[in-house]
Amino acid sequence: MMHTFHLAELPAGVTARALVRPPSGTTTPGLDHAECLALMRLGAPVVSPDRLQLRRIAVFAQWRDEDAVDRFLSDDALGRHLATGWHVRMEYLRRWSRLAALPGLPARAGTWEKDEPAVAVTVARMRLPEVPRFLHWGRPVERQVRDHPGTTLALAAIRPPRTISTFSVWRTVREMEEMVHGRAEPADRRHADAMVERRRRDFHREFATFRFRPLSEHGAWEGRTGIVPAR
Secondary structure (H helix, E strand, O other): OEEEEEEEEOOHHHHHHHHHOOOOOOOOOOEEEEEEEEEEOOOOOOOOHHHOEEEEEEEEEEEOOHHHHHHHHHHOHHHHHHOOOEEEEEEEEEEEEOOOOOOOOOOEOOOOOOOOOEEEEEEEEEOHHHHHHHHHHHHHHHHHHHHOOOEEEEEEEEEOOOEEEEEEEEOOHHHHHHHHHOOOOOOOOHHHHHHHHHHHOOOEEEEEEEEEEEEEEEEOEOOEOOOOOOO
């Protein structure tokens, strides 16, 4: 099993088609599940073109093996578009909560070191009446992650009307965990406090956070390479 996260700049029509009809196991051999989303800018105003960027796509996918990834990028129409961008191939390590579309993932797989790089992905299906509360608590967290010195890349993406995802690459597991629990210096509890509020009354119909070990990165994003820190 392998997971990937892809970023690419595409014609708006290509992204829109992927949002409406994402690849699936029936159309793409070796694919277990894919989430296709339009990028948002973390911390952007609620009403802003940056909140739905149809020319910039994010795809989070689970594959049966690495050969399936290579076939998709070379043989599939959407895959060939994605191959012009950037992606990271990842080893699954841990989840919090569960996503119905990925039912087979254990709560924990393997071990990790505090000083190794990490990738975090969240996928949430919103309760639409809770969107105002989510924005109130979530936008400060977006800015916290975006501006954290431990991240080398942090972004959010959306598939209307209710799916939201975040993606972040961290220099170390330690820095990521300190941010999550509000233990960094100086103290910043925006993320920790938002999680307390979510437990009090959930914003989501479904929510899961996944931790991965980055294995390899490919291509460039906004002119950048080497986004995954070297160990």
